[in-house]
Amino acid sequence: MRSPLIPEMATQEVQLNETLAHLKSESESLKSKLEEERAKLHDVELHQVAEKVEGLGQFVMKTRRTLKGHGNKVLCMDWCKDKRRIVSSSQDGKVIVWDAFTTNKEHAVTMPCTWVMACAYAPSGCAVACGGLDNKCSVYPLSLDKNENLAAKKKSVAMHTNYLSACSFTNSDMQILTSSGDGTCALWDVESGQLLQSFHGHAADVLCLDLAPSETGNTFVSGGCDKKANVWDMRSGQCIQSFETHESDINSVRYYPSGDAFASGSDDATCRLYDLRADREVAIYSKESIIFGVSSVDFSLSGRLLFGGYNDYTINVWDVLKGTRVSILFGHENRVSTLRVSPDGTAFSTGSWDHTLRIWA
Amino acid sequence: MALVVEMQDPKGGVKGSEQKLNVTSIPYVITGEHVLTWITNKMKSNTEEAQVMATMLVAYGYIYPIQNHKKLVMCNDGTLYRFQTDFGTFDTVDSVVAMMKLNIRKKGMLEAYEQAHYNHLNKWLNHKWDFIVMQATEQYKATKERKKADRVVLDCQERAYWVVNRPPVSGTDTFFHTALTHNIFYQQTIMRSRVKSSVSLGALVKYVTTYKNHDAFLAPCLPSNPWLTNNDNYWTLNTRRVETPTKMRVERWSFSLFELLTDLRGRDDFKIFLKKEFSGENLAFWEAAEELKWGTASSMSSKAETIFKTFLAPGAPRWINIDGRTMGMTVKGLEHPHRYVLEAAQTHVFMLMKKDTFFRYLKSPTYKDIQKKALSPEAQNFSPAQIEQNAQSCSPGIHPIILWQQEMEENAKAAAASAPVDVKAMMSKMDRKNKHILEFMHTRF
Numbered sequence A: 001m002r003s004p005l006i007p008e009m010a011t012q013e014v015q016l017n018e019t020l021a022h023l024k025s026e027s028e029s030l031k032s033k034l035e036e037e038r039a040k041l042h043d044v045e046l047h048q049v050a051e052k053v054e055g056l057g058q059f060v061m062k063t064r065r066t067l068k069g070h071g072n073k074v075l076c077m078d079w080c081k082d083k084r085r086i087v088s089s090s091q092d093g094k095v096i097v098w099d100a101f102t103t104n105k106e107h108a109v110t111m112p113c114t115w116v117m118a119c120a121y122a123p124s125g126c127a128v129a130c131g132g133l134d135n136k137c138s139v140y141p142l143s144l145d146k147n148e149n150l151a152a153k154k155k156s157v158a159m160h161t162n163y164l165s166a167c168s169f170t171n172s173d174m175q176i177l178t179s180s181g182d183g184t185c186a187l188w189d190v191e192s193g194q195l196l197q198s199f200h201g202h203a204a205d206v207l208c209l210d211l212a213p214s215e216t217g218n219t220f221v222s223g224g225c226d227k228k229a230n231v232w233d234m235r236s237g238q239c240i241q242s243f244e245t246h247e248s249d250i251n252s253v254r255y256y257p258s259g260d261a262f263a264s265g266s267d268d269a270t271c272r273l274y275d276l277r278a279d280r281e282v283a284i285y286s287k288e289s290i291i292f293g294v295s296s297v298d299f300s301l302s303g304r305l306l307f308g309g310y311n312d313y314t315i316n317v318w319d320v321l322k323g324t325r326v327s328i329l330f331g332h333e334n335r336v337s338t339l340r341v342s343p344d345g346t347a348f349s350t351g352s353w354d355h356t357l358r359i360w361a
Numbered sequence B: 001m002a003l004v005v006e007m008q009d010p011k012g013g014v015k016g017s018e019q020k021l022n023v024t025s026i027p028y029v030i031t032g033e034h035v036l037t038w039i040t041n042k043m044k045s046n047t048e049e050a051q052v053m054a055t056m057l058v059a060y061g062y063i064y065p066i067q068n069h070k071k072l073v074m075c076n077d078g079t080l081y082r083f084q085t086d087f088g089t090f091d092t093v094d095s096v097v098a099m100m101k102l103n104i105r106k107k108g109m110l111e112a113y114e115q116a117h118y119n120h121l122n123k124w125l126n127h128k129w130d131f132i133v134m135q136a137t138e139q140y141k142a143t144k145e146r147k148k149a150d151r152v153v154l155d156c157q158e159r160a161y162w163v164v165n166r167p168p169v170s171g172t173d174t175f176f177h178t179a180l181t182h183n184i185f186y187q188q189t190i191m192r193s194r195v196k197s198s199v200s201l202g203a204l205v206k207y208v209t210t211y212k213n214h215d216a217f218l219a220p221c222l223p224s225n226p227w228l229t230n231n232d233n234y235w236t237l238n239t240r241r242v243e244t245p246t247k248m249r250v251e252r253w254s255f256s257l258f259e260l261l262t263d264l265r266g267r268d269d270f271k272i273f274l275k276k277e278f279s280g281e282n283l284a285f286w287e288a289a290e291e292l293k294w295g296t297a298s299s300m301s302s303k304a305e306t307i308f309k310t311f312l313a314p315g316a317p318r319w320i321n322i323d324g325r326t327m328g329m330t331v332k333g334l335e336h337p338h339r340y341v342l343e344a345a346q347t348h349v350f351m352l353m354k355k356d357t358f359f360r361y362l363k364s365p366t367y368k369d370i371q372k373k374a375l376s377p378e379a380q381n382f383s384p385a386q387i388e389q390n391a392q393s394c395s396p397g398i399h400p401i402i403l404w405q406q407e408m409e410e411n412a413k414a415a416a417a418s419a420p421v422d423v424k425a426m427m428s429k430m431d432r433k434n435k436h437i438l439e440f441m442h443t444r445f
Helices: A009-040 A046-052 B002-007 B032-043 B047-059 B093-104 B112-145 B148-164 B172-191 B197-214 B247-253 B257-262 B264-277 B281-294 B297-312 B324-333 B343-363 B365-373 B384-392 B400-417 B423-427 B432-444
Strands: A063-067 A074-079 A085-090 A094-099 A104-110 A118-121 A127-131 A136-141 A155-159 A164-169 A175-180 A184-189 A195-200 A206-211 A219-224 A229-233 A239-243 A250-255 A261-266 A271-275 A280-285 A294-299 A305-310 A315-319 A325-329 A336-341 A348-352 A357-360 B017-021 B024-031 B063-065 B080-083
Touching: A009 B172, A046 A280, A046 B197, A074 A348, A085 A118, A085 A127, A094 A127, A104 A127, A127 A164, A136 A164, A136 A175, A155 A175, A155 A184, A175 A206, A175 A219, A184 A206, A219 A250, A219 A261, A229 A261, A239 B172, A261 A294, A261 A305, A271 A305, A271 B197, A280 B197, A305 A336, B002 B032, B024 B032, B032 B047, B032 B080, B047 B063, B197 B247, B247 B257, B247 B264, B247 B365, B257 B264, B257 B343, B264 B281, B264 B343, B264 B365, B281 B297, B281 B343, B297 B324, B324 B343, B343 B365
Parallel strands: A074 A118, A074 A336, A118 A164, A164 A206, A206 A250, A250 A294, A294 A336
Antiparallel strands: A063 A357, A074 A085, A085 A094, A094 A104, A118 A127, A127 A136, A136 A155, A164 A175, A175 A184, A184 A195, A206 A219, A219 A229, A229 A239, A250 A261, A261 A271, A271 A280, A294 A305, A305 A315, A315 A325, A336 A348, A348 A357, B017 B024, B024 B080, B063 B080
């Protein structure tokens, strides 16, 4: 006779499933409670506060430089702190350093892999980092000797288990922050290749990241295919804030210059602004006529303008405060894949699948 | 815990039975009434205390209600419950099986390893005991006040706290763990403080207004935007070590301490002021802390030591005046240095500078002097033909690598000049990469 005290193995599973279901419903109610709490302090809309701000005039923004030299789609670019040099990477594995002002190519590296989706200029101006389908992020010290083979001094720093989607140096050449298709972000020590901190929380590929410009410099934001934008504490590896309002992959995230907000661009054809102190989304930049995804966003120096590169080959310029589009720029002959404003805000650069980069001002 | 084990004892425990619930027949089910009676008798407590204790057991998942999963309280009636079988910290699936075996052991006799498991669990639980008691009290109070929201909140928090200390086993347990982690995160987010929209949005607008004239897309860039006119005067007037900065640049230093320090030219001017005031140690400490934070992992120990000797040790040559608590914490942390070991001290020093020194600087003769001297370049109005011409004579300027080396050499000079710091120690702070480039530079020039 079976003892009535023995719970069957099968009922173990039932228990677990029951508990899991309970957790899920709890999750839903917590989510709505969170929205309730966020809404309690929402006493005014951004465009209302912006009513007393002067309107923007007409803009004349044109392509001032076209950088030709890549043999395939340009996937990523980054500015040097000298405000005129640029590093760009493309699908054919080439990484090129340009003096965008003279349009001269100064350095070129051929990566052992195709689809170099990420590249970054070191703060010192003495090195560049890049990676992509090789699942790694490598650092190449630059040289004044034009004949030197840069690949010889290459240093492998980051190792992920899927493609590298974005990379950025921190405040020095010694650390790199990466994001990957493996769903994680990570902080690395360049000299030793040591993993200093990893960041887990995204449920799918992480596509982009940006470091906070604030005086403490200890946080960064990431965006992923799980439609979430997460803010992380670099010291603890914890996700300290999370926003899930986009309806599709988040391709780009960028901090507002004060560090108190950030913008995102998504495949859902919208750009959004998130206020970190109010802990909520405060603006959506969209138009019915814009139906193609945003690949890349960046702010002008004052934070008044938000530039967005789109998959329909255009650049839309938004008035961040009033929420309206102030300009639409044409020029690229294929989708705009990357966009960054120069360090002194005098121009912004775009890279495109049409193999070129353009500088706009 | 030991209590729960006792409750499940077939002889002296809570009487269980097979119950029919809907279509399924669930073995070993207990009623709330029986649980409370048992606890009251066992613990010699009153019904209220027993209620609190039992509800806590439910909240922690030792016992769970099989009819209404959301109702995580012990009801003093016929409501049905079951004992959770996996409780405690597990490392492997084997442990889970072992704990299950415990439930079916007759007479409550435990094998040595099982006893050890329970002892371990007990010890571990003891650490959390105070917290658990506090939470139970809070929950009891909240239940009395019928604040459903609070109850849900505290409820989740408790369970979250307890469960988060359980490492996941494998497979389904990982799902379990992930789901719980999400809920914990939501819970924490609900509790976090946030600012009214009017306040934070107002700050965003204020930022735009402050920087409006410095935004090349909104106001003319003087003398001209290099990208528009192909003339790079704007950049040559704003180099790192320019003797006389522009008025716009000097104005920007006044926007925040962060701006002043980020622009190295501004930081230099600030240092001139600090030298006059004989209060340069705060900034020097802040810079050293930055170097530690962003430096190579291998250099951390030596940097930490140098920083301790220079700024924190009793009688240190550049001793910084921070509060006792922060100093104590920092010095202790330096025994095992990591890149954020100086965080508290650095923040303290930064706030000191931000709230006091920075404003005195802005009112000082040093700043007023540079404001007066600062240049206001005239707008260059080039004709389209001139712009074309300018394009022809675009120079590459100085290569960033060379600029960087100049910067390193200037830093070394400044470090050598500010005795009584050990120059050798400062030099060895330079990361090997830079040393390599310096050597390269020396061979070329």
